[in-house]
Amino acid sequence: MYLDFLSKFGVxxxxxxGIKLTKQIFENERINKFSHILDVGCGTGQTSAYLAARYGAKVTGMDFNPIMVEKAKNRMTKYQLPVEIIQGSIEKCPLPDSKYDIIIAESVLSFVNKPRALKEIxxxxxxxxxxxxxxxxxxxRLGSNYEEEIKQFYGLDSILMEKDWITLFEQVDFKNIKTFLRKQSILQNDSLPEFQYSEYIEPELYKIMQQHFNLMVKYQGTLDYRVFICTK
Ligand SMILES: C[S@@+](CC[C@H](N)C(=O)[O-])C[C@H]1O[C@@H](n2cnc3c(N)ncnc32)[C@H](O)[C@@H]1O
Incomplete structure (x- = not known):
């Protein structure tokens, strides 16, 4: 339901x-018009569009959700950007081996079968x-009831600490694993999200939005995020 809320509201x-952090991260990467970038779980395609417009990179955005795919395609049409948008799952995706210089996953791996997705990446x-x-x-670690509450709401099969993520990356053979911890809490976001609303939005999705904010407040300080960068 949480991902339905994001897609119907077109967040x-x-x-x-948000996009502000995305821009900061890419300032430190060497990207140019020859770079092939895959934006996994691209959502409405904001990051993909930015990478194509700012760096002229060859970008593919992929998402599992057909509503997200449609909204990402609309964005590329609107801004006349040559970004390929495809529907697919990062757990098993229809793209060739060894094609990408960079793969970006922004708040996506948490929602999927992590070992399978990392192997594909x-x-x-x-x-x-x-x-x-x-x-x-x-x-x-929280008590199991609390962790269950978070997992059920977001539809996660597990909720990981930083060290658990690193173990997963290592198991797939990633090297030079670096973690960036930001001082900003998960609730602070100085990039305003944009919305691309669907014509019909089920009333219960408004409740999902409220519950999402309630959980963020309830677990403030515990629920957090990291940016991981690692090399094949
Ligand atoms: C929290 S949203 C983030 C969207 C986008 N990366 C952003 O930052 O705006 C998670 C996205 O992952 C997508 N997703 C979930 N499971 C996926 C899968 N197996 N393969 C590809 N995308 C998936 C969802 O449809 C959703 O668009």
Whole structure:
């Protein structure tokens, strides 16, 4: 239901730090018009559009959700950007081996089968290519009832601490795993999200939005995020 809320409201920059953090991260990457970038779980395509417009990079955005795919395609048409948008799952995706210099996953891996998705990402990256992932973390283990509440609401199969993410990256053979911890809490976001509303929005999705904010407040300080950068 949480992902339905995001897609029907067409929330862009639906990751901690929003597009502002995305821009900061990419300032430190070497990207140009020859770079192949895959934006996994691209949502409405805000990051994909930015990378194509700012760097002229060859960008593919992929999302599982058909509503997101349609909204991302609309964005590329509106801004006349040559970004390829495809529907697919990062757990098993229809793209060739060793194609991408960079794969970005902004608040996506938390929602999928993580080992399977990481294996796919590793396969899709060129040798020396980089995965950039901005993902939900928990700063300390909570009681199982509390963790269950978070997992059920967001539809997660697990909720990981920073060290658990690192273990997963290592298991897939990623190297040079770096973690960026930001001082800003998950609730602070100085990039205003944009919305692309669907014509019909089920009334219960408004409640989902409210519950999402309630959970963010309830678990403030515990529910957190990290940006991980690692190399194939
Ligand atoms: C929290 S949203 C983030 C969207 C976008 N990255 C952003 O920052 O605005 C998570 C996105 O992951 C997509 N997603 C979920 N499971 C996926 C999968 N198996 N493969 C690809 N995308 C998936 C959802 O449809 C949704 O668009």
């Amino acid at each position: 862009s920059g639906a990751h901690p730090g 590793f396969r899709l990256l060129k040798y020396d290519g980089r995965l950039i992932a901005n993902e939900l973390t928990i700063n300390r």
